[in-house]
Amino acid sequence: MVETGAQMNDRAAVGCDSLQPTIGGLPSTVDVLVVGLGPVGAAVSNLLARYGVRVLVIDKATDIFMAPRAIALDNEALRILQLAGVNEGDFETVAIPYVRMRSPTLGEFGKGNTLGSLDGHPKLVTFYQPELERCLRNRLKTYNHVQVALGISLAGFESGKESVVASLDLGQGQTHSVAARYLVGADGASSLVRQLIGLEFKGKSFTEDWLIVDARKVPHPIDHVEFICDHRRPTPHMTAPGERERWEFMLRPGETREEMESDVRIRELLAPWGNVDDMIIERKAVYRSHARTASAFNRGRVFLVGDAAHITPPFAGQGLVAGLRDAANLCWKLAWTIHGRTAPQVLETYDQERRPHVKAMIKFARFMGKLVMPRNRVTALVIHGLLRTTRRVPQMRAYFEELEVKPKHTFRRGLFVGGHTHSRLTRGAVIPQGWVRGPDGTTCLSDDILGTGLALIGFGHDAGTVLDACTAAAFAAAGGAVVQIAHRGQRLHLAQRGSWEDLDGVFLPRAVPFGWAAVVRPDRMIVHDGPAIDANRLVRESLALLGTPVNATAHSAEYALPSV
Numbered sequence: 001m002v003e004t005g006a007q008m009n010d011r012a013a014v015g016c017d018s019l020q021p022t023i024g025g026l027p028s029t030v031d032v033l034v035v036g037l038g039p040v041g042a043a044v045s046n047l048l049a050r051y052g053v054r055v056l057v058i059d060k061a062t063d064i065f066m067a068p069r070a071i072a073l074d075n076e077a078l079r080i081l082q083l084a085g086v087n088e089g090d091f092e093t094v095a096i097p098y099v100r101m102r103s104p105t106l107g108e109f110g111k112g113n114t115l116g117s118l119d120g121h122p123k124l125v126t127f128y129q130p131e132l133e134r135c136l137r138n139r140l141k142t143y144n145h146v147q148v149a150l151g152i153s154l155a156g157f158e159s160g161k162e163s164v165v166a167s168l169d170l171g172q173g174q175t176h177s178v179a180a181r182y183l184v185g186a187d188g189a190s191s192l193v194r195q196l197i198g199l200e201f202k203g204k205s206f207t208e209d210w211l212i213v214d215a216r217k218v219p220h221p222i223d224h225v226e227f228i229c230d231h232r233r234p235t236p237h238m239t240a241p242g243e244r245e246r247w248e249f250m251l252r253p254g255e256t257r258e259e260m261e262s263d264v265r266i267r268e269l270l271a272p273w274g275n276v277d278d279m280i281i282e283r284k285a286v287y288r289s290h291a292r293t294a295s296a297f298n299r300g301r302v303f304l305v306g307d308a309a310h311i312t313p314p315f316a317g318q319g320l321v322a323g324l325r326d327a328a329n330l331c332w333k334l335a336w337t338i339h340g341r342t343a344p345q346v347l348e349t350y351d352q353e354r355r356p357h358v359k360a361m362i363k364f365a366r367f368m369g370k371l372v373m374p375r376n377r378v379t380a381l382v383i384h385g386l387l388r389t390t391r392r393v394p395q396m397r398a399y400f401e402e403l404e405v406k407p408k409h410t411f412r413r414g415l416f417v418g419g420h421t422h423s424r425l426t427r428g429a430v431i432p433q434g435w436v437r438g439p440d441g442t443t444c445l446s447d448d449i450l451g452t453g454l455a456l457i458g459f460g461h462d463a464g465t466v467l468d469a470c471t472a473a474a475f476a477a478a479g480g481a482v483v484q485i486a487h488r489g490q491r492l493h494l495a496q497r498g499s500w501e502d503l504d505g506v507f508l509p510r511a512v513p514f515g516w517a518a519v520v521r522p523d524r525m526i527v528h529d530g531p532a533i534d535a536n537r538l539v540r541e542s543l544a545l546l547g548t549p550v551n552a553t554a555h556s557a558e559y560a561l562p563s564v
């Protein structure tokens with residue numbers, strides 16, 4: 001949903017440690033200029049910083065946006081935040097055990113089981129967006145090669161063959177020019193960057209307005225997410241950290257923003273959940289939702305991420321999550337191109353990989369919207385009744401309840417070697433993540449041992465021993481690391497260094513056969529897989545795909561491969 005003008009001004013610093021505006025000392029050249037320090041721009045800046053890229057990130061606002069927006073994140077989003085250096089406990093979350101869909105006539109007609117974890121993270125959590133943004137901003141302070149400049153707007157840019165030269169408006173008639181090798185537009189739904197590169201924002205704007213209310217100290221809190229799918233007043237309601245609860249009330253025809261945001265109206269709306277005098281009404285805002293996607297996610301050296309590239313109705317809780325997927329997909333490709341580890345053509349796969357999934361997610365959110373806000377009583381009875389009936393069929397029940405209905409994050413085309421093997425790994429999809437234990441007894445999540453580069457993972461096998469010197473050198477030059485994962489208690493078959501036990505059986509034998517190997521990208525997507533004895537071929541084919549074929553990069557047969 002796009003914020004209203006009034007909400008745009010509703011900004012305040014979160015905590016005393018938010019970043020200070022930087023006006024003086026702006027650089028004249030950087031690797032990447034990030035426009036917009038919302039949550040997605042902050043995630044992009046953190047990821048680029050981790051990959052050693054020199055970043056200037058600007059935002060026209062001086063403080064974090066405080067109006068109620070994202071509240072839910074899934075396991076994929078949490079995993080990407082982990083990649084950006086944000087770990088469990090760095091910001092408060094509440095794990096959601098289930099999502100209920102309720103009809104006033106039929107009762108519960110649908111449910112999603114979100115209890116437990118997937119790939120090392122809870123399947124669904126709620127959180128407080130300003131706190132996550134503060135956390136991401138604080139992390140940026142730890143990098144010397146990242147400069148944050150607040151209160152500065154992008155005014156325009158010229159895109160050339162070698163760089164993008166941007167003009168920054170510093171206020172009071174002052175301007176500054178900066179040349180960047182790449183520009184990332186993370187400037188939200190009304191993106192100037194998108195307009196300047198002449199891309200359409202195709203899709204639909206809905207006619208319904210929604211009042212969002214965040215309250216604290218609610219007398220009878222819930223521990224889950226529920227959608228009250230009453231066609232007269234659809235109302236999603238959920239728990240959130242800090243003793244918070246959120247309600248979203250769809251406005252009826254004729255109801256105005258002013259009326260709905262009034263204390264009297266909010267008191268009436270919240271009456272079924274308790275006396276408003278006992279609650280603290282923290283935030284309220286009226287939004288309208290949209291389903292739009294930019295006609296491309298990049299043009300030349302300019303890339304769009306987050307709401308600048310796509311906006312979705314909030315029913316699937318996927319707006320920010322999609323922006324984080326953009327960040328994970330794009331940042332390593334930019335870094336690898338800047339560091340000369342890959343051919344610039346690789347950057348074209350950002351649009352190819354991300355846009356179809358974004359569209360599928362928007363379609364899913366619109367499907368959820370149809371369940372949440374049926375047009376009238378008859379439609380409500382038909383679609384809610386149909387969904388309730390399908391629950392009698394075990395496969396259908398599992399499809400909905402175990403979230404199989406949610407589009408998989410798997411590429412149809414992109415930067416992976418096509419084809420299938422008999423392993424349960426999918427090329428062009430994310431590698432599973434689980435807890436592993438190292439030789440010294442250290443336990444951690446498996447992504448944390450893969451490093452920030454390419455990884456060759458040998459399952460029950462030291463795949464690094466199979467590489468010839470030339471391939472090993474090329475792989476190391478491309479930032480490759482070799483990791484071995486063994487059954488719990490079976491590490492003795494492997495070299496001590498770089499071997500890890502699969503503590504929860506996430507990889508072996510659930511996903512991967514013993515003696516298998518996979519090449520994994522920095523964003524944890526699988527490029528290639530096959531028997532570990534073919535690791536040499538797997539690595540060579542993966543490097544060729546990245547535009548760094550073995551002969552082009554291998555200089556030293558002595559080059560040592562890092563083992564983690």
Ligand SMILES: Cc1cc2nc3c(=O)[nH]c(=O)nc-3n(C[C@H](O)[C@H](O)[C@H](O)COP(=O)(O)OP(=O)(O)OC[C@H]3O[C@@H](n4cnc5c(N)ncnc54)[C@H](O)[C@@H]3O)c2cc1C
Nearest residue numbers: 036038039040060070071072154187188306307319320321
């Ligand atoms: C009611 C509601 C509920 C939602 N619930 C969820 C949810 O549960 N889960 C979920 O994943 N998503 C949810 N979303 C979506 C989520 O909030 C957004 O997708 C996310 O905040 C977008 O982040 P962003 O960084 O892309 O854009 P923004 O947060 O909009 O940031 C853009 C930044 O760019 C800056 N900027 C703009 N123009 C310029 C310029 N010319 N120069 C410099 N700076 C500029 C702005 O000041 C701003 O700080 C929800 C949204 C709403 C409204």
